[in-house]
Amino acid sequence: MTESSDDHGFEGPWWLYPPLRNALLAGLIAAVGFALAHLGFLPERIENIFYWLAIPLGGWHWTREGIEKLIEDKEVGIEILMIAATAGSGILGLWDEAAALVFLYGAAEGTEEYTYARTRASIRALLDLAPKEARVLRDGKESTVPAESLKAGDIFVVRPGEALPTDGVIRSGNSSLDESPVTGESAPVDKGPGMKVFAASINKQGALEIEATAAFADNSLSKIIHLVEEAQERKGKAQQWIERFGRRYTPAVLAGSVLLLVVPWLMNLPLAEWSARAVLLLVAAAPCALIMSTPVAMAAGIGSAGKRGILIKGGAHLEHLGVIRAVAFDKTGTLTHGEPVVTDIAALKGSEPELLAVAAALEHFSEHPLARAIVEEARKRGIAPPPAEAFEALTGAGVKARIDGKPWHIGNPDLFVRLGVDLASARERIGALQEQGKTVVLIGNEAGVHGLVALQDRLRADAKATIAGLHALGIRTAMLTGDNARTAHAVARLLGIDDVRAGLKPDEKVAAVQQLQKQYGAVLMVGDGVNDAPALAAATCGMAMGAAGTDAAIEAADIALMADDLAKVTEALHLGRKARRVSAQNIVFSILILTVMIPLALGGFLSVALTVLVHEASELLAVVNGLRAGRGSTSHA
Ligand SMILES: Nc1ncnc2c1ncn2[C@@H]1O[C@H](COP(=O)(O)OP(=O)(O)OP(=O)(O)O)[C@@H](O)[C@H]1O
Numbered sequence: 092m093t094e095s096s097d098d099h100g101f102e103g104p105w106w107l108y109p110p111l112r113n114a115l116l117a118g119l120i121a122a123v124g125f126a127l128a129h130l131g132f133l134p135e136r137i138e139n140i141f142y143w144l145a146i147p148l149g150g151w152h153w154t155r156e157g158i159e160k161l162i163e164d165k166e167v168g169i170e171i172l173m174i175a176a177t178a179g180s181g182i183l184g185l186w187d188e189a190a191a192l193v194f195l196y197g198a199a200e201g202t203e204e205y206t207y208a209r210t211r212a213s214i215r216a217l218l219d220l221a222p223k224e225a226r227v228l229r230d231g232k233e234s235t236v237p238a239e240s241l242k243a244g245d246i247f248v249v250r251p252g253e254a255l256p257t258d259g260v261i262r263s264g265n266s267s268l269d270e271s272p273v274t275g276e277s278a279p280v281d282k283g284p285g286m287k288v289f290a291a292s293i294n295k296q297g298a299l300e301i302e303a304t305a306a307f308a309d310n311s312l313s314k315i316i317h318l319v320e321e322a323q324e325r326k327g328k329a330q331q332w333i334e335r336f337g338r339r340y341t342p343a344v345l346a347g348s349v350l351l352l353v354v355p356w357l358m359n360l361p362l363a364e365w366s367a368r369a370v371l372l373l374v375a376a377a378p379c380a381l382i383m384s385t386p387v388a389m390a391a392g393i394g395s396a397g398k399r400g401i402l403i404k405g406g407a408h409l410e411h412l413g414v415i416r417a418v419a420f421d422k423t424g425t426l427t428h429g430e431p432v433v434t435d436i437a438a439l440k441g442s443e444p445e446l447l448a449v450a451a452a453l454e455h456f457s458e459h460p461l462a463r464a465i466v467e468e469a470r471k472r473g474i475a476p477p478p479a480e481a482f483e484a485l486t487g488a489g490v491k492a493r494i495d496g497k498p499w500h501i502g503n504p505d506l507f508v509r510l511g512v513d514l515a516s517a518r519e520r521i522g523a524l525q526e527q528g529k530t531v532v533l534i535g536n537e538a539g540v541h542g543l544v545a546l547q548d549r550l551r552a553d554a555k556a557t558i559a560g561l562h563a564l565g566i567r568t569a570m571l572t573g574d575n576a577r578t579a580h581a582v583a584r585l586l587g588i589d590d591v592r593a594g595l596k597p598d599e600k601v602a603a604v605q606q607l608q609k610q611y612g613a614v615l616m617v618g619d620g621v622n623d624a625p626a627l628a629a630a631t632c633g634m635a636m637g638a639a640g641t642d643a644a645i646e647a648a649d650i651a652l653m654a655d656d657l658a659k660v661t662e663a664l665h666l667g668r669k670a671r672r673v674s675a676q677n678i679v680f681s682i683l684i685l686t687v688m689i690p691l692a693l694g695g696f697l698s699v700a701l702t703v704l705v706h707e708a709s710e711l712l713a714v715v716n717g718l719r720a721g722r723g724s725t726s727h728a
């Protein structure tokens with residue numbers, strides 16, 4: 092259960108990992124001594140010399156660690172129990188048992204440390220997917236330089252079949268790129284001039300000239316790796332609880348073993364027998380497997396998620412993912428592409444071009460996706476919007492401005508109801524469009540409505556399957572949107588979403604998330620992370636989509652999906668459930684072993700060597716089981 096940080100960088104075969112190598116050598120020396128003595132070649136005094144050589148060699152690493160922990164952190168670690176047990180066995184004259192303990196404990200700890208370090212470091216392998224060299228274009232000439240020397244602003248060339256050395260923006264050329272190292276999405280993405288591209292993506296077709304936007308060390312792949320490694324160190328609730336428990340339990344075991352010596356001595360019971368039991372208790376009650384039960388599972392889960400483009404920012408969030416009861420989706424940009432287009436224009440007064448001109452003039456200064464779509468529609472039709480002034484955005488409702496000194500509004504029907512406008516003549520029209528899942532905005536002023544524009548946003552291709560997948564897991568689904576109820580319900584019906592909360596202002600989304608939590612339990616909120624950060628923060632877990640290249644989204648969320656891929660939502664939930672299940676199995680299993688071994692030790696039914704063997708075997712089993720949390724049943728993806 093040791094987690095010393097000096098094991099991070101080890102590269103090489105497991106049997107050369109120093110703690111493991113030393114333990115194995117110690118085991119070999121002890122075994123030779125034991126064999127020679129038992130075949131009658133050695134007297135007992137000489138046999139012990141082998142054990143006395145083996146014990147310091149095999150025990151050096153963890154003894155030092157235990158003493159460091161005791162002095163620096165004032166903490167009685169499991170190593171202290173093992174030091175006491177080794178010393179106790181020696182005092183009882185059981186040097187062979189002591190050597191067996193040192194070997195088995197050292198070998199198991201070494202294996203486990205090595206596996207754990209490897210699990211944490213495995214995400215590093217992603218970095219090897221980015222080439223070590225780049226073809227830089229300077230003064231019209233190509234030269235090959237080490238990728239590490241690339242700076243932002245350099246232009247580099249990538250031929251078909253090659254991988255990108257760092258992040259950048261395409262200057263010339265068109266191609267489709269496999270971005271799976273960064274986004275986890277296997278389908279190639281078409282890219283052209285002006286578009287962002289990421290390190291380690293593979294250029295499938297045309298040659299590209301790319302302007303670097305980040306040095307090699309700061310590219311998105313390095314950032315992801317860094318984030319995942321940090322997250323693997325961040326402990327969840329279960330792990331914190333176990334560690335707190337261990338800090339009290341381990342000294343209690345030591346105290347219990349001392350009592351097993353003192354009490355029989357005071358009561359004049361046979362001392363040799365009870366001191367052997369005291370030594371056994373130290374080993375049998377050591378909570379190694381328990382302490383290892385969650386960290387391996389969490390590190391494996393977070394690491395494997397990272398490789399699939401799912402950044403989970405700590406063990407706590409992976410745990411949360413395992414208990415999610417409902418998933419709330421933001422509508423625009425999450426379930427839909429967030430790129431609405433104008434589908435209908437109806438003028439109630441004047442002509443259609445006049446109406447669209449006014450609409451575009453009003454929307455000219457707005458950043459809203461609806462506004463951009465309306466301006467674009469006018470441009471396409473060659474309509475020049477008149478100048479507008481005194482522009483004002485009405486959050487969650489629309490926009491107002493003046494044209495030729497006259498006040499105008501554009502926005503949702505509620506806005507006009509609040510202005511006191513009678514909508515009776517347009518009601519039926521509006522309702523029919525909304526039933527088709529379209530968003531209707533009206534154009535007019537206090538005097539009346541001049542017309543309407545309907546817009547539609549394309550649903551994401553995988554939205555429906557994702558919702559069905561969530562329902563199959565027994566998870567409820569909800570949609571939160573600022574759009575009106577009728578449009579929202581029409582979209583929800585198409586997708587099969589259970590629960591719709593519409594007409595929400597950004598701050599009302601927070602309240603809606605809290606309501607969902609009351610109603611269903613733990614809620615995962617999925618949004619784009621840019622304008623729904625408060626709702627993401629309010630949920631049990633907040634997940635931002637399409638985070639590749641947008642640091643704000645990665646910042647805002649507990650979990651960031653690098654790609655715009657809704658299927659990853661289900662995948663993340665699967666990983667969370669698996670990590671939780673595996674870590675719960677490990678906890679139950681290790682407690683079970685303790686409850687069997689402690690009475691057996693107290694009864695004196697075991698040898699030290701056998702106890703250590705069972706103990707270490709159970710710990711390694713917990714580690715191996717923990718690794719399963721990273722191995723995906725990806726069949727659902
Ligand atoms: N610039 C605008 N022009 C026209 N209508 C607008 C504008 N801004 C907001 N609205 C109206 O207000 C409604 C709510 O807007 P809001 O930005 O809160 O949410 P949304 O973009 O529709 O959806 P979501 O909450 O799912 O992201 C819109 O559906 C639209 O009817």
Ligand SMILES: [Zn+2]
Pocket residue numbers: 407408409411412631632633649
């Ligand atoms: Zn969380």
